[in-house]
Amino acid sequence: MTATTLAPTPTRDERRGSGLATSSVAVAKRTTRKFMRTPQLILMSTVQGVLFLLLFRYVFGGAIDAGSVSYVDFLVPGFITTTILFAGTGAAVGVADDIQSGFMDRLRSLPIPRAAAVVGRAIADSGLLVWTLAATTAVGFAAGFRLSTDLGQGLAAFGLCVLFGFAFEWLFITMGLITGNAQAAQGMAMLVFPLTFVSSAYVPVSTMPSWMQGFAEHQPITVMVNAVRCLTGGSDVEALLGHSTAHYVGLSLVWTAGIIAVFAPLAIVRFARR
Secondary structure, three states: OOOOOOOOOOOHHHHHOOOHHHHHHHHHHHHHHHHHHOHHHHHHHHHHHHHHHHHHHHHHOOOOOOOOOOHHHHHHHHHHHHHHHHHHHHHHHHHHHHHHHOHHHHHHOOOOOHHHHHHHHHHHHHHHHHHHHHHHHHHHHHOOOOOOOOHHHHHHHHHHHHHHHHHHHHHHHHHHHHHOOHHHHHHHHHHHOHHHHOOOOOOOHHHOOHHHHHHHHHOHHHHHHHHHHHHHHOHHHHHHHOOOHHHHHHHHHHHHHHHHHHHHHHHHHHHHHO
16 A cells, blocks of 8 residues: 655645745845945945045035035035935946846746835845945034934934935836846936936035026925935025925925836836846
8 A cells, every 4th residue: 555645735825925025025135145245335335425525525615605504514415315326326237237147037937026026126225325324424424514403303304315215226226127237227327417416415506507497496306405404404494495394305205206106116017027
C-alpha cells in the first residue's frame, strides 16, 4: 500500500501574493540596503547640498537685497526646499539603473501588486531625502540662519519639505521609468532645475524681469518655498510676500496633491507596461 502525501492547500494570501503594504515595505528595505552598501550615494547627496548652500550664502549673500529679511534667513528656507530637486535626480538615475540591471523585471515576475515596486522606491528615496534635508538644515543654522517663529512651526516647515519631496519623487521615478538608461535619466532630471532659479528660492521675484515674474510667482517651487519661508520667518516674511502663512501652505498642499495625482499613476502604468 502506497502512502500519498498531499501538499497543503495554499492560503488566500499565498494565492494572491503579498499585499501592497508588505510588498512596498520589502522593496523599500531592499533599496535602503542598497543605499547603505553604497555610502557614496549618501555622502555625495549630502556634500552637494552643503556646498551649494555655502556658495549661495557667502558668494551671493552680500549682493542680494531681500528687503526687511536678512539674506541668510531668506535663502536657507528656499534652498532647503529646492534640495528636494537635487536629491530627486538620484531617484531617476536609481530607477533607470534598476531597469538596466534587470531588477525591475524580477519584480514584475513576482506575485505582488505592480504598484509596490514604485511605491517602495518612493518610500526609500524619501527616507534618504530626510537625511539630506536634516544635514542641510544643520549647515543652514551653522551659517547663521535663525527661526523667527516657534519650534512647532519650524518642524512643520521641515515636514512640508519631506512631503514636497515625496511628491517630486514620483516625477523623478517616472523619468527613470521612461528613459530606462541612467545617463539619459540624469539628463532628463536636469530639465527640472530651471524651476529652482525661476522662483523665489534664491532671489525675490520682484527683482526679475516683468515678463518672467508671472511664471515665477505661480509655479509650484515658489509656492512651496514661500510656505516654508513663512513658517520659519513669521510676520516679517508675510509682510514681504504679501500673503499669510495659511495662504501659501494651502496652495503648496494643493500643488503637492496634484503632482502625486498626476505622476504616481503614470509611474505605476509605465512600470506595468514596460
